[in-house]
Amino acid sequence: MNISDELFWLSYKNRVPLYTIVEVTYRCNLSCKHCYIPYSYRFKNELSKEKIFQLIEELSQLGGLYLTISGGEPFLRKDIFELISFAKQKNFYVVVFTNGSLINEDTVKKLVLSKVDRIEISIYGDKDVHNKFVGSDVFDKVISSIKLLKKHKIDVCLKTVLTKENINSYGFLKNLARNLDVVLKTDFVVLVKLNYDDSTLNLLLQDKDIKSLLKKERIVVKKMYNVGNNFFCSAGINVVSVSPEGNVYPCVGFSYLLGNIYEENFTTIWQKNAKLFVKKFLNFKKYKRCLSCSVKYYCRRCPAMCFIETSDIYGCSNVVKKIAKIYQKLER
């Protein structure tokens, strides 16, 4: 077993919150078509700097190592650099998810000083496709941000979600990443919005496009998943998420409330409520539907998607099942 696997299993076995995603704001300057955060959430209260510092401190005591700062758009917070610097002082590996439209020379200088480990920027296609997808004319700005970050030797990674609206941009994005000398992470899973509005699912790729994408990426499809009838993931076990209101969830988009850090400290929530959740979550006998499912060996079951689509942690996600069926067909 390599050290990464060893650390993963050690944290899994001992319920150490190794990976945390903190959504520091719901505010955003863009309106991406697939976003799972409803527009109305932008007006909610958000975590104070002091509360985030306390959370980071507690996470470091509990063994947390990887911290992702997400949003909304994190760079809309004026104290974002203080948050990153504090997490770095506590020896976390810090990643920031951003749309890349608010980064300039001054921002990059502050990022260098903050010692951030990686910036992940969302991009959806060429200028026309990207601007249409995010609802604003920011493509050129995003490209200049990537170049600026690279110039200052900050690790940058591009991310995209391929949907019906931008599937033809896949080749463009691969070339763009190659030309900019950055990694491109690709996904095609779209989440239902946090208020259960499932209109985002209309963006989900058609079966033929998913098949073609998997073939292009030369993803070998075999019975690699759930070989041990394992329908769980790391959510709430060594992964945790905190929302801008202070709600603690097992993972991003997994709206099963474990507690709120304004009512109890994170350590108590993690050691008490999250522990109870895990006991419930790992109750193998409750997954009767999965156990008898024809595509169980191909299913990358995402409890967050299952829960948000069915309000049942043991439920079945139509989106996940659709993808599992495609995997099954591809193997044949």
Added chain:
Amino acid sequence: MKYKLNPHLAYRKIGEFLYVVDSKTSMLHKFNETAQLVFECIKKCYDVEEIVKKIVEEYDVDEKIAKSDVEEIIKEMQEKKLIEIKK
């Protein structure tokens, strides 16, 4: 001689080991108890002699053995680019 930590490290003690990530290489490293003590001493800007003294105090070992262990750990950390000589 003094050393300093690579500024791109993230680390945490989990169980009995210290896990160290170098964000520039994405490599993950694992330190045992003695290596952790050396790592902590380097963080506090101890020179090699002071680190050896600390090991002798902590583990009640012969100074020669402690020196050899410290030099070996430092060499390995240097090879992995986790530390460098402080100028």
